[in-house]
Ligand SMILES: Nc1ncnc2c1ncn2[C@@H]1O[C@H](COP(=O)(O)OP(=O)(O)OP(=O)(O)O)[C@@H](O)[C@H]1O
């Protein structure tokens with residue numbers, strides 16, 4: 001059944017394949033070093049070509065006129081060329097099929113959720129505590145650095161823990177002690193430490209369902225190793241993941257003046273790339289749960305982006321989360337805010353894939369409109385959000401028309417019949433490029 005649905009789904013999405021624009025040679029520049037005589041000949045030839053082109057244009061116009069007459073006579077007439085509108089009409093079908101697949105998978109998980117799934121994850125966690133297998137995947141220097149820090153954290157080695165280089169400190173960090181809490185960096189790794197085990201349990205779920213370390217193909221970064229204590233809150237829990245060198249968060253990247261002046265197509269390509277990482281996460285029935293500019297890092301020089309921080313990830317429709325961090329949460333999570341007042345309280349709701357889709361569209365709509373990544377509701381213009389916290393269409397109209405539709409579908413209620421998903425969001429953007 002699932003195979004049939006998948007093949008039907010593949011067929012449907014073959015409609016959305018992009019044409020290779022480079023092949024038509026439209027923008028080719030040819031350098032010519034011919035003599036004056038040849039130039040004159042060419043000019044004459046060009047005049048002839050121009051005249052024939054004019055004639056052809058006239059003919060085309062005539063054809064168009066007859067075509068319009070034909071259309072007005074026969075209302076059922078359809079254009080032969082596939083258009084964006086036509087693809088757009090296919091979206092409800094593909095979304096319905098994806099929803100059916102999701103429901104089937106959710107039910108399958110639900111039926112064995114408490115038993116098999118939890119048991120598999122705890123077995124996975126226990127097996128993962130033996131980190132010796134990473135010896136093959138790393139250089140001996142890296143492995144040495146890896147084991148040195150894990151051993152220090154497991155044995156509360158105050159010397160090493162005091163000297164960790166911090167990227168971000170949590171409120172419960174005790175400097176110059178073994179009770180560290182925050183995000184730290186070593187030469188090759190990022191170490192997250194906290195007294196609360198919640199995030200590390202979620203990271204284990206992510207590792208189990210998506211993979212460990214850097215998943216190069218989909219540009220997502222998960223831990224190699226995670227260790228947590230559930231009962232004793234005095235003990236620290238931690239995880240170790242590969243450090244992606246020479247990167248900054250998307251928020252910081254957008255603050256660089258040159259990065260605010262790039263062609264719109266550049267941001268669209270970046271949005272597609274990150275959306276494809278989310279699509280991979282969705283394909284495993286998972287939700288990242290905290291897509292925001294600080295959880296996307298961008299490599300200097302290459303501008304390649306990666307999704308990090310799986311501390312709030314979980315299974316679609318089964319696990320619970322907040323839908324992310326304000327102001328990036330889907331309005332339906334009710335984790336929204338006020339431009340006049342910051343509110344750091346969160347509702348816990350079922351994780352859904354639509355939350356990730358909302359967050360990524362919201363981030364890139366902000367980038368396309370303002371060329372910035374905002375941090376608070378108060379950073380946005382007063383009427384940017386409607387009463388229901390969806391986005392005011394007037395602002396989305398600042399996005400160039402050819403790229404606007406996918407953002408309008410996700411961020412407004414203007415098209416109530418069109419519930420789009422990450423797959424159709426990507427397809428519409430790719431088609432518009
Ligand atoms: N694998 C990585 N490679 C390079 N830098 C990283 C990596 N992981 C995290 N960082 C840096 O550390 C910062 C904080 O990491 P992360 O988002 O995982 O921490 P966090 O405390 O869980 O964040 P928050 O709770 O605020 O979402 C990131 O914004 C990024 O700058």
Ligand SMILES: [Mg+2]
Pocket residue numbers: 294295309
């Ligand atoms: Mg984070």
